[in-house]
Amino acid sequence: MKRYIITLFVLLGALTACERYDADDHKFGNVVYLNVSQTSPVQLATFSNNRETYDCTLQAALTYPAAQDVRVSLAVDPSLVAAYNARYGTAWPMLDEKYYTLSAPETTIAAGRTVSDVVTLQLRGLMGEGEEQTGALPLxxxxxxxxxxxxxxxxxxxxxxxAYYVVKRSSAITVAAQLGAGNWINFPTLDKYGTNSSAWNGLTAMTYEALIYIDQFATTDAEGLPVNISSVLGVEQYLLLRIGDTNFERQQLQFDGSGSGSQFGKFPGKDATKNLEAGRWYHVACTYDQAARTVRIYVDGQLQSEESGVGIATQSEDNRINLAMRALYDYYLNNPTEDNEKKYGGFVDAYQFFIGKSYDEKRPLNGKIAEARVWSVARTPEQIWENMYNVENPADDPTLLGYWKFNEGAGNTVRDYSMYGNDGVAESDITWPAGIEIPKINETNE
Known part of the structure; x- marks a missing residue:
């Protein structure tokens, strides 16, 4: 009996708490607003120059559900442009009406719901007509x-x-992926022997490249434990481009060449003058050449660090660079000879190539990435500078082992534009941030 009384009091308490919550939640009058403007009225609509259309979605929303349908009228209002420019110190004109359409002038928030159906502001005719793009929205x-x-x-x-949509058809890169804790890019085909992975092994030189934007150089994880590294791309304890290390500058690029095909160790030394900053885009690259015995790091297309006379002293078949080592173990499984076991049997526990991960999940990139590449040659300073933001005809170059532009804008698969087709797969759902614009610093305005 006592137990039933206690249970009754618990249930009554829960019901009372719900009533209090509802009353507190409703102590302010219900109002309607635009969901996209809940945190900021400014909505960035920046898109690439090859987009014919671009959709901006919005919904009418309520503070809490109403007992009846709520009808909401929507309109594009050019009279607000002057107020925006006065408030933000800009001088941007109203977009010509031929470039946009609102999918519906009215929407309804059904009784018992807090949001309406989606309404779309579609930007259209952005590329104009014909090969000359007559009437295109200016870049x-x-x-x-x-x-x-x-x-x-x-x-x-x-x-x-x-909602003030700030519209810009940009010549810059406008799509990138957001990575971070619990999310990185895997490459399943690199773990299997075949045409996808074979070109990644037996190398005598290599280059990594990527465009990165660090949101925050985290120093502790969710459990309060130290975080010393942001992983960019590569193979742990072999050839890895990362930021930070134990007893190293947390914001400095480090190229770890500890593998059997490199042996130059961790490069360069600790130097606070080489630290990166959070909140800005960088092009980062590293190269290693066995024959030249030279390792380099580039930042924004400029040589940051260089050292010669490092790495393996003598080249041989046994110390080639293998970036897809698990594929060699897979080859052994399918060709189980004594010689293959000696050569490849030890690769069963080899580290894998990742973007945004190295040793474990506590070394995330914690930022955005685009234009990631792997080459089987040490790219020259001129090549690094000239091709930071694009590679022409990537499927025609056999030295381009992997090229992930991160220009999908949706989904969790990242296409490889090289001839080898090693598409990346995200560990969890990718966030594709809006308003990305990566300026091309290697181009000068004439």
Missing amino acids: DETYLVPVRISGATMDVLRGSDV
Whole structure:
């Protein structure tokens, strides 16, 4: 009996708590607003120059569900452009109406719900017509499209009733992937022997490249344990480009060449003047050449660190660079000879090639990435500088082992644009941030 009384009090307490929550939640009047403007009225709509259309989605929202349908009228309002420019100190014009359309002038938030169906502001005709792109939206010019709630059957939350779309057709890279704790890029085909992986082994030189943006150089993880490394790309304890290390500058690039095909160790030495900054885009690259015995690191296309007379002293078949070592073990499994066991049997526990991960999950990139590449040659300083943001005809170059542009903008598979087709697969869902724009610092305005 006593147990039943206690249970009754618990249930009554829970119900009372719910009533209190509802009452507290409703102590302010219900209002309608635009969901995209809940945190900021400014919405970046930056897209690449090869997009014919670009969709911006929004919904009308309520603070809490209403007992009846709430009708909301929406409109593009050019009269708000002057107010925006005065507030933010800009001089951006209204986008010509031929370049946009609103999918519906009215939407409804059904009774019992807090959001309406999706309404789309579609930017269209962006590339113009024909090969000459007649009438295309001009490149690298910024325009405004203010969308506001023009009417509603409920009170409107002022300040969150307008979304200012800042529209720009950019010549820069406008898509990148967000990686971080619990998410990195795997390459399943590199662990299997075949045409996809064979070119990755038996190398005498190599280059890694990527565009990266570090949101934060984390120093502790969720459990409060130290974090010393941000992994960019490569193979742990073999050939790995990363940022930071134990007893090393947390924000300095480090190229770890501890593998049997390199043996130059950790490069360069600790130097705070070489630290990167959070919150900006960098092109980073590293090269190693066995024959030249030279290792280099580049930042934004410029040589940052170089050392010669390092690495293996004498080249041989036994100390070639293997970036897909597990594929060699897979070859042994399918060709189990004594000689193959001697050569490849030890690769069963070999580390793998990743982007955004190395030893474990506590060394994430914690930022954004685009234009990641692996080459079977040591790229020259001129090649690094000239091709930081694009590689022409990538499928025609056999020395380009892997090329992930990260330009999908959706999904969890990252296409390999090289001839080898080693598509990357994210460990968990990729976030594709809006408003990305990576300026091309190797191009000068004339």
